[in-house]
Amino acid sequence: MTDTNKNLFNLDELSGYKVSENYNDVRGWDVKDANNRIIGKVDHLLVNKTAERVVYLDVEVDTTLIEDGHKTYQNRVNTGVHEFLNKEGENHLIIPIGMVIIDEKNKLVNTNQIDSSTFVKAKRFKKGDVIDFEYELNLLRHYSGDNTIHSSNSVDGFYDREEFNNTFHHRDLE
Structure with a gap:
């Protein structure tokens, strides 16, 4: 894929784009799954220029999650050629912004809709x-369990989906 067809950009790459005053810059914050397990840290905020907003968090996956993923594939169901889903060095994944809740007080990003076993099996x-x-389509299908999301979907209007609603969901814990 060439940069001219590039759909997502790191916020840092774009001049004139920045985190709004009303929102926290969550880069560097831990990400917790539905079971309260740390699955990684937010590395980048990914912007779709057509939507003119952050649509994904780019998360550097915790090494323990990667190790769990390798254990998942050790048990063979049948004989034949088996391949790991993720190759060495693939340690990032994206999470749609509408599937997280920002915990400002504790500087955490929570993914209450996704558990670690789902992250373990995700393509990085x-x-x-x-x-x-x-x-993007495959990962959204994987996270949501919605097999109706398929290749015939187009980028136009894609970020209007519920998974991308609200730039950041906030939760203030007193």
Whole structure:
């Protein structure tokens, strides 16, 4: 995929884009799953320029989660060629912004809709790789369990989905 067809950009790459005053910059914050397990840290905020907003968090996955993923594939169901879903060095994944809740007080990002076993089985990528739309579709299908999301979906209107609603959901804990 060439940069001219690039759909997602790191916020840092775009001049004139920044985190709004009303929102926290969550880069560097831990990300917890539905079972309260740390699955990684937010590395980048990914922007879709057409939607003119952050649509994903780019998360550097915790090494323990990666190790759990390798254990998942040790038990063979049948004989034949078996391949790991993720290759060495692929330690990033994206999470739709509408599927997280920001805990400002504790500087945490919570993914109450996704548990660690779902993250373990998710396809990852290497830092700096261009993320294509097919990857977005597959990951959203994986996270939501919605198999009606398929390749015939187009980028136009894609970020109007519920999974991308609200730039950041906030939770203030007193």
